Amino acid sequence: MKFIKSIFDKEGNDIEKFNKLDLDERSIVFYSENSVILYPYVEEIIRELQNRDQKVCYLTSSKDDPILKNKNENVRVFYIGDSELEKMKFFLRLKAKMLIMTMPDLGSYHIKRSKVFPVHYVYVFHTITSTHMVFQKNAFDQFDSMFCVGPYQIQELRATEQLYNLKQKNLVECGSGLIDKLIRSRSSLPQQQNFLSKNNKKNILIAPSWGKQNLLESIGIELVKILLDAGYYVTVRPHPMTIKKSPKIIKQILEKFEKNPDFLLDTNTSSFEQLFSSYALITDWSGIGHEYAFVCERPVIYVDVPKKDYNKEYEKIGLVPFEISIRDKIGEIIAVQNIETIPERIEFLYDPSNNFENKIQKIRNDSIFNIGESGKVTANEIIRIISEKA
CATH class of the missing domain: 3.40.50.11820 (CDP-glycerol glycerophosphotransferase, N-terminal domain)
Known part of the structure; x- marks a missing residue:
């Protein structure tokens, strides 16, 4: 009191x-x-x-x-x-x-x-x-x-x-300002990162947006299980509004995976440590995909849940929204019904031979001022x- x-x-x-x-x-x-x-x-x-x-x-x-x-x-x-x-x-x-x-x-x-x-x-x-x-x-x-x-x-x-x-x-x-700050923070990290967890497994970050149709609320539990079964370390970072508005799904995820040593629920959304330490990022329509790509210069896996179109008249503007036009340029889009293929796509997409780094740098420099x-x-x-x- x-x-x-x-x-x-x-x-x-x-x-x-x-x-x-x-x-x-x-x-x-x-x-x-x-x-x-x-x-x-x-x-x-x-x-x-x-x-x-x-x-x-x-x-x-x-x-x-x-x-x-x-x-x-x-x-x-x-x-x-x-x-x-x-x-x-x-x-x-x-x-x-x-x-x-x-x-x-x-x-x-x-x-x-x-x-x-x-x-x-x-x-x-x-x-x-x-x-x-x-x-x-x-x-x-x-x-x-x-x-x-x-x-x-x-x-x-x-x-x-x-x-x-x-x-x-x-x-x-x-x-x-956030991108500038994160780029500066990343520059102080070792140039060659192994992205491994304390259990010596590749760290995969799931960081979605929020809402009933978004990744965590719709297929979150299924996706975490697929990744754990494939031998990855999985970090789930819910959107602050999911924590606030959908505590039930957070509780269900914890009940299912909390005791697994290869699972972490990260609710500290003001920290970007997980962004730098993740081998791969899986998201939906969240802006964190742009932050990960443009700061870490690594591709993003997008699960193709329904888009967030709060303005039902957006098509009248006559311009394709940035988050639609850029997804397949900085990563790969996976249909919801194909999420079991994500482990395979991770191993392909993040292979250094794909040379995403230079491509993402150019897109970043063309997309962000100053x-x-x-x-x-x-x-x-x-x-x-x-x-x-x-």
């Missing part, structure tokens, strides 16, 4: 502290929702702003957000709780020059534009994906700026604006925007 009380006390105290700041102290505000922690996706941006002695505020609705342990005086962190009603009231009265977040659908649910101040709203992508299929139709309509990962997003957003006669947003060629420099480019744009609002 004391713990619960302390969390609520902190929530109220932090909101009060934030609201008492001078406007200059809260010019740049980041917001992290509870289900997808923002920090890994904006760490490069925040670091660049810190290098320029620029103060930022970071609001979070997750009591597990690693940035709550931050000690940097230029980054002020505030825990504002996860009550939808309280968040709605807070954001309606927000005073800040800029709010940056990875949460789409601004204005549609509990996060709405401020009624009391001309805040500039910025969307940062937390995954390398299209804008017009996996998001809802109006997901980005109320944002002022979009910090885009690659050219395909700019093409999609401009086509959407034209189709629905929307006001043009400020679309910025930024890149992916590789290695996204933090600097994005920080420049943030400072430009708030300077104009001075």
Whole structure:
């Protein structure tokens, strides 16, 4: 009871502290929702702003957000709780020059534009994906700026604006801070990795998206059994929303495989250690496939479950979504009814003679802006925007 009380006390105290700041102290505000922690996706941006002695505020609705342990005086962190009603009231009265977040659908649910101040709203992508299929139709309509990962997003957003006669947003060629961070982390690892588990078996990572028709919820148990029977070490990394919304499937998987020494359930989704140590990645429509391919420069096995088309009008845009067009270029697509062939396909696909590395490097360089420099480019744009609002 004391713990619960302390969390609520902190929530109220932090909101009060934030609201008492001078406007200059809260010019740049980041917001992290509870289900997808923002920090890994904006760490490069925040670091660049810190290098320029620029103060930022970071609001979070997750009591597990690693940035709550931050000690940097230029980054002020505030825990504002996860009550939808309280968040709605807070954001309606927000005073800040800029709010940056990875949460789409601004204005549609509990996060709405401020009624009391001309805040500039910025969307940062937390995954390398299209804008017009996996998001809802109006997901980005109320944002002022979009910090885009690659050219395909700019093409999609401009086509959407034209189709629905929307006001043009400020679309910025930024890149992916997460990809930059992971590439830098991988460069410190040994050049020749064996990808073996402690049991001296090839480590296979299953990291899907979430939803009733996605990999884990539909064929997860069957797939894990096939891989274990084939002699692999299997790590299952559920999507955070699967952990939150589908605890039953997590329980079933644990009951079936928990005692197997060649099985691991990894729920630490803020860590990317498993990405680097995996011989192969099996996924569905999750953006982790792009991260694995573009960072580890290794192919991906995609199980062809039904696609996530939250926007039923996406075909009107007239552009093939990035995640559809790229799958067979950076890996192999396996039909659900053929998952028993996956062990065989792993041994073929990941053979060094297939030379996927050079092919993936070229696709990555063509698909992502400013590789290695996204933090600097994005920080420049943030400072430009708030300077104009001075």
